[in-house]
Amino acid sequence: MTEPTGSPFEQSAPPPGCPAHAGGVRLGGLEYQQTPAQLYRSLRREHGAVAPVLLDGDVPAWLVLGYSEVSYVTGHDELFARDSRRWNQWDRIPADWPLMPFVGYQPSVLFTEGEEHRRRAGVITEALEGVDQFELARDSGRIADRLIAAFAGSGQAELMSAYAHALPMRAAVQMCGMPETGTDTQQLVDDLRISLDAAEGDDPVAAYTRVGERIQLLVKEKRERPGADVTSRMLLHPAGLTDEEIVQDLISIIAAAQQPTANWICNTLRLMLTDERFALNVSGGRLSVGEALNEVLWLDTPTQNFIGRWAVRDTQLGGRQIRAGDCLVLGLAAANTDPQIWPDAHVGPENSAHLSFSHGEHRCPYPAPLLADVIARTAVETLLERLPDLVLAVEPEELTWRPSIWMRGLMSLPVRFTPVTH
Numbered sequence: 338m339t340e341p342t343g344s345p346f347e348q349s350a351p352p353p354g355c356p357a358h359a360g361g362v363r364l365g366g367l368e369y370q371q372t373p374a375q376l377y378r379s380l381r382r383e384h385g386a387v388a389p390v391l392l393d394g395d396v397p398a399w400l401v402l403g404y405s406e407v408s409y410v411t412g413h414d415e416l417f418a419r420d421s422r423r424w425n426q427w428d429r430i431p432a433d434w435p436l437m438p439f440v441g442y443q444p445s446v447l448f449t450e451g452e453e454h455r456r457r458a459g460v461i462t463e464a465l466e467g468v469d470q471f472e473l474a475r476d477s478g479r480i481a482d483r484l485i486a487a488f489a490g491s492g493q494a495e496l497m498s499a500y501a502h503a504l505p506m507r508a509a510v511q512m513c514g515m516p517e518t519g520t521d522t523q524q525l526v527d528d529l530r531i532s533l534d535a536a537e538g539d540d541p542v543a544a545y546t547r548v549g550e551r552i553q554l555l556v557k558e559k560r561e562r563p564g565a566d567v568t569s570r571m572l573l574h575p576a577g578l579t580d581e582e583i584v585q586d587l588i589s590i591i592a593a594a595q596q597p598t599a600n601w602i603c604n605t606l607r608l609m610l611t612d613e614r615f616a617l618n619v620s621g622g623r624l625s626v627g628e629a630l631n632e633v634l635w636l637d638t639p640t641q642n643f644i645g646r647w648a649v650r651d652t653q654l655g656g657r658q659i660r661a662g663d664c665l666v667l668g669l670a671a672a673n674t675d676p677q678i679w680p681d682a683h684v685g686p687e688n689s690a691h692l693s694f695s696h697g698e699h700r701c702p703y704p705a706p707l708l709a710d711v712i713a714r715t716a717v718e719t720l721l722e723r724l725p726d727l728v729l730a731v732e733p734e735e736l737t738w739r740p741s742i743w744m745r746g747l748m749s750l751p752v753r754f755t756p757v758t759h
């Protein structure tokens with residue numbers, strides 16, 4: 338599990354305090370996918386709250402595993418900032434580096450800092466605050482019904498593609514002012530899926546270009562005819578964002594909403610379908626969907642690790658010497674299960690002080706977590722209501738997690754049920 342580095346960087350004797358020098362752990366390999374809780378425990382035991390790690394291509398970084406350390410890093414954006422151009426490793430990063438979509442600088446809210454970030458995030462917050470949660474629940478329910486109707490008659494489904502991924506994408510696109518149905522919306526949804534999560538044979542770059550073009554068109558249409566949607570509220574906001582800024586931030590909103598919400602839905606369904614505490618028993622009593630959603634955020638959070646923050650200047654963290662320009666990966670899943678906050682080894686999901694939505698200036702902007710909760714809750718409840726005898730079509734141990742340390746979700750979630758025809 339913990340490999341010695343043996344990396345070319347180590348051989349070239351980097352300065353003391355550099356993550357590579359400290360003997361980085363390669364973030365890769367099957368064990369990371371299947372039992373992350375054990376992995377984080379052993380990393381913490383061997384390296385403490387801040388572990389030296391090697392990203393793809395043996396690029397050194399720090400993985401912040403402690404609850405208080407993640408809170409500290411995210412709470413001090415003057416020390417640990419978001420603009421990836423600060424990175425002291427760019428000369429080692431090839432253009433086709435697999436993590437480029439997450440670290441490659443874009444002029445969006447994600448990479449802005451200080452006053453400029455407050456301006457951009459403020460517009461997003463106010464635009465999202467305008468979303469009526471009852472309407473969102475109703476729209477999400479309608480999207481859920483339409484997706485369920487497509488497979489309800491067959492008595493079986495693969496819920497990741499047919500439901501969990503499709504639903505939040507459609508809800509987010511609609512929230513931004515695209516019509517609920519139609520080929521145009523379908524094309525955007527398909528292109529977003531390809532650009533965020535390309536399958537073999539897909540062309541993510543071409544899809545991403547089409548997403549940009551369609552969002553540009555949406556912004557143009559809403560400039561001419563504003564409506565009751567996120568895009569129009571961003572356009573009308575007194576901060577006066579340019580159209581280009583709004584296009585960038587809309588893409589960030591949709592992308593930031595889609596993957597984590599989809600995996601939140603899927604991980605919650607998996608929990609409810611595999612854990613008897615959630616099974617409907619003879620007395621009809623079972624733990625609620627809300628409890629399952631919250632437990633997933635503590636124990637199986639979608640955004641396991643988030644890249645990241647970049648040190649503004651030399652500093653110390655968790656006993657480590659951090660150099661200006663070092664990259665820090667936020668170990669959100671590890672922080673949630675930190676024994677420092679759960680000393681008796683029990684992780685009690687009864688409150689919501691987890692770090693799954695991060696913390697500080699760049700946290701998932703209020704009220705996005707509430708909207709995600711509405712979408713995820715509606716998705717799970719509607720499915721269980723429409724298909725009440727839904728069960729897994731495979732043994733629980735046959736479910737496979739995606740090979741990613743960044744996003745925790747299943748490869749597929751096959752289910753069966755009594756066919757329903759209307």
Ligand code: HEM
Nearest residue numbers: 446447590593594597598640694695699700701705708709
């Ligand atoms: C309606 C659904 C959602 C929307 C619209 C949304 C929107 C956003 C946006 C715009 C950001 C960028 C914030 C910034 O850099 O200032 C963000 C960040 C983030 N979101 Fe969300 N999000 C949604 C759902 C979720 C869910 C379900 C999760 C996880 C359970 C999540 C976890 C995060 C995390 C970890 C970050 C990174 C924060 C950081 O850099 O510290 N989001 N989200």
